[in-house]
Amino acid sequence: MSSRPHIRFIINPTSGPKNRVDVPARIEDLLDRKKFKYDVVFTKHAGHAPNLAREAADKGCEIVVAVGGDGTVNEVARGLVYSETALGILPRGSGNGLARHLKIPMGLDGALKVLNEGHVSTIDSGSINGNAFFTTAGIGFDAYISSVFAGNKKRGLQTYVELVMKEVLNYKHLPVKASINDHSFDTDCYVMAFANAAQYGNNAYIAPMADIQDGHLDVCLVRKLDLIKALHLSYCMLTKQLANADSAEYFKTNHVKVETDEPMMFHADGEFMGKASEFDVQMNPLSLKVVVPK
Structure with missing residues (x-):
């Protein structure tokens, strides 16, 4: 008789709503321990989760579960890319x-x-200047908002929306040179989003046609933005519609290069990564195993 598969839960103790649930207790109560054995570890600082995930994969854990928000999911997934260990998610x-x-x-x-069902699929991942992402990466306004949001003591959707509304018409587009599908062109750039998955989060769909298993990036380029275009783009994102060409342009590719005259901010999965003047964005097809609903 084979031994039970092992699951490691990696918990970010700072994630989650104010009315905190005792997550380890819920795991103890609800995980099917006839099927699985498990352990629980806590992150101690930013950047700790990839090491904890990689350690578990090296020891033969079948599943490593990220318990936290998008940053925690990104860190755990980074430690599992191209391994035989599947990522599980308890969204917090x-x-x-x-x-x-x-x-x-x-x-x-x-x-x-979903974890108890144990259904595993395989998805693509991407990288921007060597930084892994699994939903979206981007340069321009969304990266700027990520940098402001990271330094804000208040979290949550309301805070994010307030920041966007405050800054959206103050942020200025910048000239860039982009190379997509071996075609180079000069353009203004308010935001260039690189989507592996369809949405940023909170059901805000930047690329509703994105397929997380097709080996391609869906690139959304917003050249310039005024109030009317901002309202239209926001409406499209919240209703899962493609924006028209006046507001945004879309490209499908597996490799993007961007050069800028002055450094621009960039993010990976909503986490601010810093500034750069050159960007190399690539896809890694079917590189991450994930536990998903049947």
Whole structure:
């Protein structure tokens, strides 16, 4: 008789709503321990989760579960790319972009049920200047908002929306040179989003046609933005529609290069990465195993 598969839960203790649930207790109560054995570890600082995930994969863990928001999911997934260990998600953040795309329940009990079913699929991942992402990366305004949001003591959707509304017409587009599908062109850039999954999080769909298993990036380029275009683009994102060409342009590719005259901010899965003047964005097809609903 084979031994039970091992699951490691990596918990970010700072993630989650104020009315905190005792997550280890819910795992103990709801995980099917006739099927699985498990352990629980806590992150101690930013950048700790990839090491904890990689350690578990090296020891032969079948599943490593990220318990936290998009940043925690990104860190755990980074430690599992190209391994035989599957990523599981217990969403505890405000955006939960990858969990939503994969249709993992937002509630703890429902997400644990998905783990008990143990259905594994394989998805693409991407990288921007060597930084892995699994939902979206981008340069320009969305990266700027990520940098401001990271330094804000208040979290959550309301804070994010307030920041966007405050800054959206103050941020200025910049000239860039982009190379997409071996075609180079000069353009203004308010934001250039690189989508592996369809949404940023919170059901805000930047690329509703994105397929997380097709080996391609869906690139959304917004050249310039005024109030009318901003309202139209916001409406399209919230209603899962493609914006028209006046507001945004879309490209499908597996490799993008961008050069800028002055450094621009960039993000990976909503986490601010810094500034650069050159960007290399690539796809890694079918590089991450994930536990998803049947």
